Amino acid sequence: MLTAFFASSLAVLALASPVFDLTSPADILTRSDLISSSCSTSGSASCHNTTSQSNLCCFESPGGLLLQTQFWDTNPSTGPSTSWTIHGLWPDNCDGTYEDTCDPSRAYTGINTLLTNQGASDTLSYMNTYWVDINGQNEQFWEHEWSKHGTCMSTLKTSCLPSGSPKGAEAVAFFQTVVRLFKTLPTYTWLSNAGITPSTSNTYTLSQLTSAIRAGYGHTPALDCTSGALNQISYYYNLKGSIIDGTFVPIDAPSAGSCSSSGIKYTPKSGGGGGGTNPGDLPSKAHIQAISGGSSVGGLLTAGTWSTQTLATMTLSGTSSSFTMVSSKGNCGVSGGALTCGSGVTATTFSAVTSGSNLLLASGGSTSFTSDGTPSGSTVYTVYTGSSHSQDFTLSIVSA
Numbered sequence: 001m002l003t004a005f006f007a008s009s010l011a012v013l014a015l016a017s018p019v020f021d022l023t024s025p026a027d028i029l030t031r032s033d034l035i036s037s038s039c040s041t042s043g044s045a046s047c048h049n050t051t052s053q054s055n056l057c058c059f060e061s062p063g064g065l066l067l068q069t070q071f072w073d074t075n076p077s078t079g080p081s082t083s084w085t086i087h088g089l090w091p092d093n094c095d096g097t098y099e100d101t102c103d104p105s106r107a108y109t110g111i112n113t114l115l116t117n118q119g120a121s122d123t124l125s126y127m128n129t130y131w132v133d134i135n136g137q138n139e140q141f142w143e144h145e146w147s148k149h150g151t152c153m154s155t156l157k158t159s160c161l162p163s164g165s166p167k168g169a170e171a172v173a174f175f176q177t178v179v180r181l182f183k184t185l186p187t188y189t190w191l192s193n194a195g196i197t198p199s200t201s202n203t204y205t206l207s208q209l210t211s212a213i214r215a216g217y218g219h220t221p222a223l224d225c226t227s228g229a230l231n232q233i234s235y236y237y238n239l240k241g242s243i244i245d246g247t248f249v250p251i252d253a254p255s256a257g258s259c260s261s262s263g264i265k266y267t268p269k270s271g272g273g274g275g276g277t278n279p280g281d282l283p284s285k286a287h288i289q290a291i292s293g294g295s296s297v298g299g300l301l302t303a304g305t306w307s308t309q310t311l312a313t314m315t316l317s318g319t320s321s322s323f324t325m326v327s328s329k330g331n332c333g334v335s336g337g338a339l340t341c342g343s344g345v346t347a348t349t350f351s352a353v354t355s356g357s358n359l360l361l362a363s364g365g366s367t368s369f370t371s372d373g374t375p376s377g378s379t380v381y382t383v384y385t386g387s388s389h390s391q392d393f394t395l396s397i398v399s400a
């Protein structure tokens with residue numbers, strides 16, 4: 001209902017004003033994808049040119065061998081129990097060597113804020129579920145993936161962007177493209193369609209796993225194992241046009257990954273006592289603990305403020321993707337960027353994001369919260385969403 005409302009109101013806006021170059025309803029729903037490379041996608045694919053290409057804004061080079069890498073992390077369990085998670089998108093050279101960390105001047109920080117400010121909060125929200133760090137440090141993980149790999153993409157050079165693009169627009173396009181590609185690569189489902197599901201006892205041969213993926217992808221991926229257990233998959237592509245909006249052409253992995261040919265384990269993510277949390281598992285009564293600088297420091301009181309005093313027991317209603325939170329004082333809601341709970345407060349719809357072994361509270365898809373300081377003793381700080389205040393922390397939902 002909400003989506004329909006936005007779609008129709010934006011459609012009206014588009015008709016009334018030519019500011020947005022909207023051409024179809026699909027575009028309206030992904031307004032932030034409107035940055036366009038103006039590159040043709042009918043020329044040669046990267047690594048397949050027979051003459052030297054001069055416009056590297058429209059031809060990815062030298063990193064024309066692109067890998068979309070995904071993790072299956074079980075220790076600790078990371079991300080949804082029925083989905084692999086994103087590692088990154090890497091531009092290898094056509095011979096398999098690679099360059100990295102190509103432009104430190106564009107090693108952006110604050111990816112969270114960048115995506116939000118440039119209208120890509122839908123991408124951010126998806127990343128908070130499917131592009132998660134094993135230690136809960138999503139922001140640092142995203143910054144690393146962008147600066148190490150994204151800054152090496154020739155088609156994402158700042159000079160390739162439409163004039164007037166805001167600072168960091170090419171990084172926003174990078175994250176959007178990775179999410180767009182990942183959505184076409186449902187590894188868990190492809191394996192499961194072949195009867196291959198996580199198990200503490202079964203093992204699989206490499207050819208069983210590869211055939212299952214080939215049935216969905218049409219090409220051979222590279223599979224990597226850790227201690228004999230499946231841990232990573234890489235899907236290979238060449239690219240026609242730009243990373244921003246080009247056509248990814250699937251290809252076979254040029255070499256096999258590290259898994260052996262048989263006896264491969266595919267272990268469940270949240271097997272008993274592993275500390276993993278399924279996204280569907282939202283406790284109905286919870287304490288909200290703050291995690292700051294890697295350690296737990298107090299949490300939320302009944303008014304929604306941050307303190308090291310006795311934490312409130314919150315009642316959570318809904319599912320992990322959409323729930324409300326109520327303390328003994330009343331509804332919890334975000335107003336003017338500040339979180340409060342009380343009798344006159346309008347309830348905000350929150351979501352919960354699995355990160356490492358934690359289930360994190362998210363507002364507007366973001367798990368970032370800030371305050372003006374770190375509480376101790378009887379001090380109490382107001383909790384703000386986003387990263388506008390000095391002290392960063394996340395809020396972990398712990399069953400009460």
Ligand SMILES: *[C@@H]1O[C@H](CO)[C@@H](O)[C@H](O)[C@H]1NC(C)=O
Binds near residue numbers: 049050051052053061
């Ligand atoms: C393909 O284009 C790149 C970029 O111009 C160039 O470095 C490379 O030598 C070209 N390959 C061939 C076979 O011409």
